[in-house]
Amino acid sequence: GQQLNQSPQSMFIQEGEDVSMNCTSSSIFNTWLWYKQDPGEGPVLLIALYKAGELTSNGRLTAQFGITRKDSFLNISASIPSDVGIYFCAGPQYNQGGKLIFGQGTELSVKP
Amino acid sequence: DGGITQSPKYLFRKEGQNVTLSCEQNLNHDAMYWYRQDPGQGLRLIYYSQIVNDFQKGDIAEGYSVSREKKESFPLTVTSAQKNPTAFYLCASSTDRLGGYSPLHFGNGTRLTVT
Numbered sequence: 001g002q003q004l005n006q007s008p009q010s011m012f013i014q015e016g017e018d019v020s021m022n023c024t025s026s027s028i029f030n031t032w033l034w035y036k037q038d039p040g041e042g043p044v045l046l047i048a049l050y051k052a053g054e055l056t057s058n059g060r061l062t063a064q065f066g067i068t069r070k071d072s073f074l075n076i077s078a079s080i081p082s083d084v085g086i087y088f089c090a091g092p093q094y095n096q097g098g099k100l101i102f103g104q105g106t107e108l109s110v111k112p
Numbered sequence: 113d114g115g116i117t118q119s120p121k122y123l124f125r126k127e128g129q130n131v132t133l134s135c136e137q138n139l140n141h142d143a144m145y146w147y148r149q150d151p152g153q154g155l156r157l158i159y160y161s162q163i164v165n166d167f168q169k170g171d172i173a174e175g176y177s178v179s180r181e182k183k184e185s186f187p188l189t190v191t192s193a194q195k196n197p198t199a200f201y202l203c204a205s206s207t208d209r210l211g212g213y214s215p216l217h218f219g220n221g222t223r224l225t226v227t
Contacts, residue, residue: 041221100216101154102147
């Protein structure tokens with residue numbers, strides 16, 4: 001079945017640094033979603049991408065839908081301590097009625 | 113405020129006991145989902161329901177059961193047949209009956225510990 005691979009698995013950065021993470025698949029996706037999960041809580045949608053090549057921003061966050069439709073990138077600029085959490089990419093599985101499949105997550109730690 | 117409520121936040125059970133996790137939503141969403149999260153892994157789909165009185169198995173349904181008698185409620189029972197039940201369980205809902213094409217809204221999870 002379709003799989004999403006996220007990298008890196010974890011990141012330890014200094015406050016103020018920029019962050020970049022990505023999500024890749026061997027299959028094509030027509031939608032990419034990026035979620036953030038704060039410790040002990042449920043994931044919250046950050047950005048949704050619906051078109052190949054699309055670049056979308058949400059505050060300090062910017063995500064891109066790869067032109068091959070097999071990858072997506074999330075960048076965070078000027079990180080702050082509240083950026084700590086796990087970032088998941090997700091996309092609908094077409095052979096499973098559109099149910100979402102999630103990547104393994106990138107765990108971000110920010111040192112003040 | 114509309115949202116998804118999962119209760120309890122923490123649950124402890126002895127091995128061999130069934131346990132039911134509650135999930136209620138007041139978003140008027142048709143579709144509801146249960147995911148399991150283990151450390152270092154993504155979210156894995158247990159069961160989902162696109163409409164009342166109907167539900168489908170996800171990728172890891174063995175040892176779990178659900179019901180969808182009301183649009184607002186989608187309880188998950190972790191049975192004694194589930195070999196590794198200790199995990200963080202997340203309930204979600206969406207407007208789209210097909211799922212996936214409309215983003216999921218998640219509850220804050222229930223952490224189940226079985227000893």
